């Protein structure tokens with residue numbers, strides 16, 4: 001099965017962006033349906049659908065929702081639109097092409113978890129998406145889909161946007177909560193999880209843009225029909241952002257379980273003429289890199305990639321051909337995590353610094369054979385010991401790039417230049 | 431004290447202070463507003479001003495101000511050219527582009543050109559990787575660049 005356009009069916013239609021165009025395609029019909037259902041029934045449907053979070057961790061959405069305590073406290077819903085994971089660009093497209101889809105998905109979700117207030121936390125660089133969403137939220141208020149007593153249902157909900165100011169760590173759910181509270185965007189220790197104590201210490205559900213939009217289609221098609229797409233443990237469709245060395249980079253919606261090789265060769269038009277596949281980063285730069293051999297076997301679902309000791313993550317796929325130097329690529333990645341560590345935890349703060357320093361030294365032609373062990377040791381010490389998962393995310397690329405492409409690292413250290421490019425990156429790019 | 435927000439800016443601050451559940455949530459939007467009215471950067475003087483206007487301690491504002499990369503702590507050129515140098519863009523040649531920009535305009539990364547028109551900065555992924563190489567100038571994205579088209583775009587700016 002190739003591309004399945006469930007979420008993205010009408011994205012080519014410019015009018016879909018406005019409320020009239022959206023309604024013309026049956027937009028807000030599912031909200032009307034939802035408001036007549038018992039909220040708990042929607043939660044059960046989402047649980048039974050097997051929908052897993054599309055933001056990176058892949059946590060079952062319905063299960064997260066059912067962690068909310070029943071103590072009468074006010075609840076918040078936060079949409080994670082920070083999209084900071086390098087090479088992910090699906091949420092931006094969703095918000096720009098279909099703002100009402102996100103808004104409808106959010107109101108339904110808010111009703112299901114009985115939340116009166118939601119925020120869309122969007123990264124500050126996405127200025128155009130911010131404007132589109134602001135307009136769409138106003139339209140939704142005017143149409144009576146937001147505000148007091150929505151469509152006479154007795155349910156009231158307010159929605160607002162919060163614009164971030166540049167920090168990858170604000171994509172981590174507790175970092176986002178700190179940021180929204182007007183603090184530095186530093187993650188907080190879990191537990192307590194946000195569902196129990198989140199924004200303003202109140203029960204809070206944090207979900208990704210794509211997750212919230214998917215809820216509409218579970219309601220529309222029913223659990224069984226929704227589960228026809230995808231695999232047993234990874235139901236549904238998912239958007240994949242493909243970039244790098246393919247003919248047609250872009251966002252593609254395919255059923256989970258789709259072959260990575262097919263996505264590259266069919267949807268993306270294959271590699272550039274005369275090039276061979278060397279590696280694929282399958283789930284954002286935090287996901288361990290796959291060799292070409294692994295990539296050719298991989299299917300795009302949570303299980304297969306976990307079996308390969310990588311992950312589906314945010315669904316961003318970077319295709320790397322044989323013209324690329326893996327030492328250089330890893331350098332870009334270690335630089336990123338060093339730049340983005342919030343500095344609260346010693347293993348992360350020091351570790352990201354070390355990794356970047358060592359890879360930079362190798363790139364500059366100043367590496368020693370010992371560096372390879374140093375990199376792996378430092379990375380190992382960064383895993384599982386910190387407040388948030390950024391530290392692991394920084395360690396995993398190193399622990400996959402180095403062993404899988406070890407000879408390239410050894411060559412670079414020995415010769416002081418890239419095996420692939422025949423040059424040193426020392427003079428360039430610093 | 432010299433820096434002051436326009437009257438619309440002051441209105442904006444008043445509204446933002448009431449918009450969110452906590453007053454402190456208004457710090458980010460108000461810093462953006464100051465940056466917009468202060469030629470693209472936030473001076474320590476303007477933080478002091480904001481502190482009085484918002485009735486929030488200066489240290490509290492600075493904490494937020496210094497955490498986020500979109501706030502410029504030093505003056506920038508009229509055009510802040512932010513070249514994405516994350517994975518997909520590096521693969522597509524953005525490092526060569528920013529180096530060429532700096533060479534052509536005889537300026538170091540992060541500094542302002544002598545005619546005050548440009549500042550060139552490397553930034554992380556801007557979520558337009560299918561259109562790499564790309565850059566952001568002030569609020570706008572420029573995508574699918576080549577070395578020539580990138581230079582052309584700078585020349586085309588007023």
Ligand SMILES: Cc1cc2nc3c(=O)[nH]c(=O)nc-3n(C[C@H](O)[C@H](O)[C@H](O)COP(=O)(O)O)c2cc1C
Pocket residue numbers: 052053054055056057058059061080081082083084085168169170171172173174206207208209211212388389390393
């Ligand atoms: C360092 C870090 C960065 C993250 N960035 C994002 C992000 O940009 N967008 C996102 O949706 N989730 C991101 N996440 C995952 C969130 O913490 C959280 O799991 C997610 O928003 C939950 O929504 P979901 O279950 O719908 O995926 C990040 C996690 C970490 C550790």
Ligand code: SF4
Pocket residue numbers: 169186187340341342343344345346348349386387388389390391
């Ligand atoms: S792991 Fe790193 S980014 Fe996460 S809280 Fe600790 S220091 Fe900050």
Ligand code: FES
Pocket residue numbers: 086087088514515516517518519520554555556557558559562564
């Ligand atoms: S890597 Fe440049 S926009 Fe994503």
